[in-house]
Amino acid sequence: MFFHIILERNMQLHPRHFGRDLREKLVSKLMKDVEGTCSGRHGFVVAITGIENVGKGLIRDGTGFVTFPVKYQCVVFRPFKGEILEAVVTMVNKMGFFAEAGPVQIFVSNHLIPDDMEFQSGDMPNYTTSDGSFCIGTIKDDFLGVISDPGTTS
Amino acid sequence: MSKIVILGTEVQIIIAVYLIFRLKLSLSMSGEEEENAAELKIGDEFLKAKCLMNCEVSLILEHKYEQLQQMSEDPLNQVSQVFEKSLQYVKRFSRYKNPDAVRQVRELLSRQQLAEFELCVLGNLCPETVEEAIAMVPSIKSRGRGHDDEAIEKMLNDMSLIKKFE
Incomplete structure (x- = not known):
């Protein structure tokens, strides 16, 4: 599920950026640092949508770097156990199938596929592993399974 | 068709057909024991x-x-893979395309005393029958908010009307 939440991060800024566009520098660095990252607690940070506030900077001893606490709004994608969502199948093999829902990869094992579906063997497509996080899914429950494409139905 | 066969022979076939599944996540990445979206335990x-x-x-x-497009010629280079994949995903699985319809659906659902999470599951999956809605959002029945079948059916009808007239 996608959420719109407020997160906080301490940003370190080099003294050479101090000047009129300090705030812009801070925001663009924040976007570079945070967008596309993933944590177990908040899930994937998809996009920053706004800056809530920038706190008072604190000069670090010895380096001259300044740390600003920045509060920002962002769109995150966080999958939950028991959540029902739609996904696109990317690969099928006899162990089950792989699917993708946005940034997250999902594996649905053979055991969690209803018994009236069976695997047709043939040339096995090989695959490369992803570095992102991973979920296990099931389609063995009421109203789960193949659906028509919501994009094409009118 | 009583028997559905998953084709596993060639990747090309699958990508061309674009099998789309509705599935339930049964193991989350964080491994928190308490989590269960069906009971609305999401922290x-x-x-x-x-x-x-x-x-x-x-x-x-x-x-x-x-x-981003206005700022640079090659916006695809600017965005992360997570952004790109999310954009593709939501474009594909958006039930309502028109911003007015999107607002109407949220207004409609927010009048129903639903939790935010339940609201969005219903808005995303657009169940057609009451049983389907309850299977998708089991917590809708369990919290004693007076959601009888009739109220749910009316809500689903209103949702499909918005879809029809968008």
Whole structure:
């Protein structure tokens, strides 16, 4: 599920950026640092949508770097156990199938596929592993399974 | 067709056909024991947070993408893979394309005393029958908010009407 939440991060800024566009520098660095990252607690940070506030900077001893606490709004994608969502199948093999829902990869094992579906063997497509996080899914429950494409139905 | 066969022979076939599944996540990446979306156990932080339907995310991300496009010629280079994949995903799974319809659906669902998370699951999956809605959002029945079958059916009808006239 996608959420719109407020997160906080301490940003370190080099003294050479101090000047009129300090705030812009801070925001663009924040976007570079945070967008596309993933944590177990908040899930994937998809996009920053706004800056809530920038706190008072604190000069670090010895380096001259300044740390600003920045509060920002962002769109995150966080999958939950028991959540029902739609996904696109990317690969099928006899162990089950792989699917993708946005940034997250999902594996649905053979055991969690209803018994009236069976695997047709043939040339096995090989695959490369992803570095992102991973979920296990099931389609063995009421109203789960193949659906028509919501994009094409009118 | 009583027997559905998953084709596993060639990747090309699958990509061409674009099998789309509705599935349930049975193991989350964080491994927190307490988590269970069916019982609305998603942690306090997310329970209170603003939840977004796919169609809303699609509006937000497309707006952001347009902004990037104006700033540089090659916006695809600017965005992360997570952004790109999310944009593709929400574009594909948005039930409502028109911003007015999106707003109407949220208004309609927010009148129903639903939790944000439940609201968005319903908005994303657009169940057609009452049984389907209860299977998708089991917590709708369990919290004693007076959601009888008739009220749910009316809500689903209203949702499909918005879809029809968008």
